[in-house]
Amino acid sequence: MTADHYVLPKLANIPADVIAICDYERLAKEYMPHGIYEYITGGAGDDITLNGNRRAFDAIAMNMRVLRKFTQGSTAMTLNGEAFASPLLVAPLAYQALLHPEGELATVAGVNAVNMGMLTSTLSSVPLEDISAQQQTPKWFQLYLQPNAEHTLDLLRRAEQANYTAIVVTVDAPVSGLRNRQQRAGFSLPAGVVAANLRDYPQAKTQALAQGQSVLLNGLMADAPSWQDIQWLCEHTELPVWIKGISHPQDALLATQSGCAGIVVSNHGGRTLDGLAPSITVLPSVRKAVGDALPILLDSGIRRGTDIFKALALGANGVLIGRPVLNGLVVAGALGVAHSLTLLQQEFELAMALAGCQSLDDIQADCIHLTT
Incomplete structure (x- = not known):
């Protein structure tokens, strides 16, 4: 697969029959090669968690109240003292140059048009500084802790200097999930699509293993981040530090004790450990733990505006939107990014x-209320 991997030019106008997020999902498959489609759309293993995220939202019913007065209707909220016009933020999405020649800059243009917040990924295909320079809405930086602490600290300082206002550390993917769909499709990053923010950081050396030791358990996981690393990060910045990938109440309490300013309840869109409970299902227990x-x-799994409503009813302050943004982008x-977010x-x-x-x-x- 080469850098010239786009199937069709992007639409200049939205077709009349694109009226919901599912319509972008239907069209998106036609706009990218099979390998990229499987990489974007697939989850881990047998897609149990991926599909469970949607089923869990569908199992929640809404109650209607009537004849209520609406005098000051608003979707505004505040996080970390920062004002947001909407509880919708764009999730950190890696390698967007897979889907559009301008990559994350095209997404930023759509985000600016609808005045919503966005998280820039450590694995963005455009440098974090260039994205920040174009973004006019609340901008947060998603951080993957690097094997070398100096590289982590450098990423942090770059984000601070580029005027990001919060750091969101993803902790639920210390190793990649078992992405069988993309494996079967033979997906690999095309030439020219790289993690632009990590270009200047050399790869960490592989740890030598004793005979009989596991490459995964004794090698890769030996270098995985710990709660001490989260505490260290919080001590090295004045920006609020959020932690993304929490699904257990005890981890939520540890996040509080470690100095985190907020939590993202997430199962990584079903892309890490297959069989995890849906994010919306574990949300109430996490909220109960931290009060x-x-x-x-x-x-993970939001495809309708009613899903956002259900998430807030169960304890969330806001939501992150992932795959719907990518489908609109491709x-x-x-225009597709702005339209997708507007629909939601x-x-x-x-x-x-x-x-x-x-x-x-x-x-x-x-x-x-929950249904059966």
Whole structure:
């Protein structure tokens, strides 16, 4: 596969029959080679967690309240003292040059158009500084802790100097998940698509193993981050540090004790350990563990505005949007990103209106109930 890997030019206009996120999912397969499609769309193993994320949202019903007064309707929220017009943020998405010649810069243009926050990935195909220079909305940086602490610290300083306002450390992928779908498709990164932020950091040397030791358990995992690394990071920056990939209440408590400013409940979109519980299912227990001490974002499986409503009702302050953004990007570039996010925002506002909630604070546990 070469750098010239795009199947069709991006649409200049949105087709009339693209009216929901599922329509972008339908079109996206036509706009990328099979290998890239499997890399973007697939989960780990047998896609149990990937598919479970969607089933879990569908098993939650909403309650309608009627004849409620709407005098000051708003979807605004505040995180870390920073104002957001909407509880929707774009998730950290790696290697966007796979889907568009401008990569993350096209996504930023779409995000700017709809005034939503975005997290830039450590594995972005455009340098974090260039992305920040173009972004006009709240901008956070997603950090993968590097094997070399000096490289981690350098990434942190670069993010600070580029005016990012929060650091989000992803902790649920110390090693890559078993991506069988992309393996079967023979996916590999095309020439020219690289992790631009890591170009200047040499690869860590492989640890020597004794006879009979496991490459994974005794090698790769020996260098994996720990809670001490999170504490170290918090001590080395004045920016709020969030932790992404929490699904267990005890880990949520450890995040609080380590100095984290917020939590992202996530199973990595079903791309790490197959068989994990859906993110929306574990959200209530994480919220119960930390109480009101920390704000919580949720990702994995959101495809409708009603999903956002359900997440907030179960304890999230906001959500991260992943694959829907990528599908919009590959189909119609910045326009597709803006349109996808607008669809979700409009659906969310409709859910609020019909459920009788004029602000995010009105969305409480009594707004939903679980079905069988």
